[in-house]
Amino acid sequence: MTLAERRALLLLNPNARNGDQDVDAALQRLRDAGLTLIELDPDGPDDVPSCIRRHAYDAELLIAGGGDGTMNSVAEALMDTDLTLGVLPLGTANDLARSLGIPDDLEAAAAIIAEGRTVRIDVSEVNGRPFFNVAHVGIAAEIPRNTSQVEKRYFGPLSYLLAAIRTWRSHRSFNARVQLDGRPQRLRCTQLSVGNGRHFGGGMVIDADARLDSGQLVLSSWKLRSFWRLVLIGLAMRRGQHRYFSEVLQASASAIEIDTDVPLRLTADGEEFGHTPATFRLHPARVAVRVAQDDAGAAHVDG
Known part of the structure; x- marks a missing residue:
C-alpha cells in the first residue's frame, strides 16, 4: 500500500503547548500527501489505549499530537498493535520527538510523517x-x-x-x-x-x-x-x-x-x-515510528 492510500488514526491533546503554531496547517499538509485522517475521541486519558485498539484495524498509522505525556499514553496500544507512530510535537519538552530528530515545527513534523521512513525503536517498562x-x-x-x-x-x-x-x-x-x-x-x-x-x-x-x-x-x-x-x-x-x-x-x-x-x-x-x-x-525494536529520510536524529536511531 502506498502512502497516498494510507489511513491514519489522529489523537490530539487539546491541552498541549507548542506556542502559537497552527495545527490545522500541519493536518492539511498530511491530507495533501494523501493521508485520510480518522480523529479519535477517547473518554478521557484512561480510555486512550482502548480507543486506539478499537480502531487499530481501520488504519496503518497513529498520529499523536501532544507532549511526552501523550506519547506515553499511546505506548501500550502501539505495543499491542501493528500501528506505526507519527509524532506531532505539541508539548513543552517534546523529548521523544527530540530523540527521533523530529523538529518542533509542526509542518516540518507533518512532512516527516508523510515523506519520511519507518524505523523500529526500543520501549522500556517499569513495574509493567x-x-x-x-x-x-x-x-x-x-x-x-x-x-x-x-x-x-x-x-x-x-x-x-x-x-x-x-x-x-x-x-x-x-x-x-x-x-x-x-x-x-x-x-x-x-x-x-x-x-x-x-x-x-x-x-x-x-x-x-x-x-x-x-x-x-x-x-x-x-x-x-x-x-x-x-x-x-x-x-x-x-x-x-x-x-x-x-x-x-x-x-x-x-x-x-x-x-x-x-x-x-x-x-x-x-x-x-x-x-x-x-x-x-x-x-527491543518493539514500536515502529516515522523519522526523516535524511535522519537528523542519526545519532539517536539507526534503522
Missing part, C-alpha cells in the same frame, strides 16, 4: 507500564509536582529549572539497592534515573551514547553536594557530559531493579508511575 524516555527516583521525580502549568505555558522548558530550584529546598538523599542484569550495588543517591531514550526534561541527555534502538537501558546515579553542583551537572547534561563529574555514576544493562529503604515516588516520561521498588525491562 511502558515508557519511551527516562524514569526517575529522587529529586527529578519530585520536579513535576513542583512545576506550575502556568509556568509551563509561558516559560516552556525553563519552567523545569524553576521547579528544580523549589524541589532542591526540600530534597533528601536516600539509600538504594540496585541490580544491573543481576549484579547488585548499594548506592547513596540524590537522584536515580533509568533511560530508554536519549532526552528528558526538555533536552537533557541521559548519556552521550544513548540511543532509542541500542537494546540497553542507561542508569544514571547522582549524589549531589550542593545546589550549585546540581546546576553545573545539569548544564553538562545538556551535552551528555555529566558522566565526568565525581558525583555521577553511569552504567548500562538490559534489566534493572531498584529498591529503597522507604517507598519513593517514581515518574517516567513526566508522568506519575507509583513508587519504588521498581523493576525495569526492555523490549
Whole structure:
C-alpha cells in the first residue's frame, strides 16, 4: 500500500503547548500527501489505549499530537498493535520527538510523517507500564509536582529549572539497592534515573551514547553536594557530559531493579508511575515510528 492510500488514526491533546503554531496547517499538509485522517475521541486519558485498539484495524498509522505525556499514553496500544507512530510535537519538552530528530515545527513534523521512513525503536517498562524516555527516583521525580502549568505555558522548558530550584529546598538523599542484569550495588543517591531514550526534561541527555534502538537501558546515579553542583551537572547534561563529574555514576544493562529503604515516588516520561521498588525491562525494536529520510536524529536511531 502506498502512502497516498494510507489511513491514519489522529489523537490530539487539546491541552498541549507548542506556542502559537497552527495545527490545522500541519493536518492539511498530511491530507495533501494523501493521508485520510480518522480523529479519535477517547473518554478521557484512561480510555486512550482502548480507543486506539478499537480502531487499530481501520488504519496503518497513529498520529499523536501532544507532549511526552501523550506519547506515553499511546505506548501500550502501539505495543499491542501493528500501528506505526507519527509524532506531532505539541508539548513543552517534546523529548521523544527530540530523540527521533523530529523538529518542533509542526509542518516540518507533518512532512516527516508523510515523506519520511519507518524505523523500529526500543520501549522500556517499569513495574509493567511502558515508557519511551527516562524514569526517575529522587529529586527529578519530585520536579513535576513542583512545576506550575502556568509556568509551563509561558516559560516552556525553563519552567523545569524553576521547579528544580523549589524541589532542591526540600530534597533528601536516600539509600538504594540496585541490580544491573543481576549484579547488585548499594548506592547513596540524590537522584536515580533509568533511560530508554536519549532526552528528558526538555533536552537533557541521559548519556552521550544513548540511543532509542541500542537494546540497553542507561542508569544514571547522582549524589549531589550542593545546589550549585546540581546546576553545573545539569548544564553538562545538556551535552551528555555529566558522566565526568565525581558525583555521577553511569552504567548500562538490559534489566534493572531498584529498591529503597522507604517507598519513593517514581515518574517516567513526566508522568506519575507509583513508587519504588521498581523493576525495569526492555523490549527491543518493539514500536515502529516515522523519522526523516535524511535522519537528523542519526545519532539517536539507526534503522
